[in-house]
Amino acid sequence: KETNTARDYEKKLKEKIAPFTDVPILFISVKEKTRIFKAIEMALEVYENKQRKIATSKLNNEMLKVVEAYKAPVVRGHIVKIKYITQLPTHVPSFAFYTNFPNDIKTPYKNYLENQLRSRFNFKGVPIRIFFRKK
Structure with a gap:
């Protein structure tokens, strides 16, 4: 050994x-x-x-700073803007990001948001689901 x-x-x-x-x-x-x-x-x-449940106000305060620091890429001329975020009432931590073009957000940006959620709110060892919805 x-x-x-x-x-x-x-x-x-x-x-x-x-x-x-x-x-x-x-x-x-x-x-x-x-x-x-x-x-x-x-x-x-x-x-x-x-x-762990996170209040919507705290979630928005933290995550909208993250979104401003690293904006979603422009896809097909669309500027994707995330308006607000909520945690969904499910057994697995799930978050809904309300945006103007939900189908234009690609996997790398989704992974970035997931990593930021993990680091800022301590979701170590837990699967996180992220959904993008039309605002």
């Missing part, structure tokens, strides 16, 4: 689950009884992140 075995295995595992970069990875040993409680704590933290 080398000192870098866990780190190398974690790197390979993250390559295999490539689009999912925000998944917590823990190495535990039942035989040696190490880091078992850490796994339980992490599971509870992910559960709390999944249950």
Whole structure:
């Protein structure tokens, strides 16, 4: 057993689950009884992140700054403007971005918004769904 075995295995595992970069990875040993409680704590933290509800005003204050800093690309001459954002009442954190051209927002910009939601509101380990709706 080398000192870098866990780190190398974690790197390979993250390559295999490539689009999912925000998944917590823990190495535990039942035989040696190490880091078992850490796994339980992490599971509870992910559960709390999944249950998190964000007020629409706070969501708009944070995310509209992000949208202004990095605007959606112009598609076919359309300037895409995001008017406001709400969290939908679902079991998985889901957000509706109300915009003038919802079909013109591409995957890279959607990924950018998802990453910003994760970092600003701590949705570590939780899938996030984003919908674009017509305003």
